[in-house]
Amino acid sequence: xxxxxxxxxxxxxxxxxxxxxxxxxxxxxxxxxxxxxxxxxxxxxxxxxxxxxxxxxxxxxxxxxxxxxxxxxxxxxxxxxxxxxxxxxxxxxxxxxxxxxxxxxxxxxxxxxxxxxxxxxx
Numbered sequence: 001x002x003x004x005x006x007x008x009x010x011x012x013x014x015x016x017x018x019x020x021x022x023x024x025x026x027x028x029x030x031x032x033x034x035x036x037x038x039x040x041x042x043x044x045x046x047x048x049x050x051x052x053x054x055x056x057x058x059x060x061x062x063x064x065x066x067x068x069x070x071x072x073x074x075x076x077x078x079x080x081x082x083x084x085x086x087x088x089x090x091x092x093x094x095x096x097x098x099x100x101x102x103x104x105x106x107x108x109x110x111x112x113x114x115x116x117x118x119x120x121x122x
Contacts, residue, residue, distance in 0.1 A: 034096040077093040079091040
């Protein structure tokens, strides 16, 4: 997993816990969030789906990702696209499931000048 993917994965995970305070949260306190029960392969598939959805999917269209080996899966639905301070941003509904643990959250992500998507504080 590259640094870009790890950064977004950590941000998505932490935003699911406490939006706006991701850097201050201990990654081992994730409770029963599905991400805790995902394999590296699951997380790689999720992140590839997130990037692809943000870059190529129209508002209201749902993209499903699934790892048939583990059963981990989720749905990604862009809800809105807008500009904020000159950056392209999107609200993304993220619903994931792994080993019987489910979570749903809506995140706002903005595309940085280097092409990387970053979570905006709520």
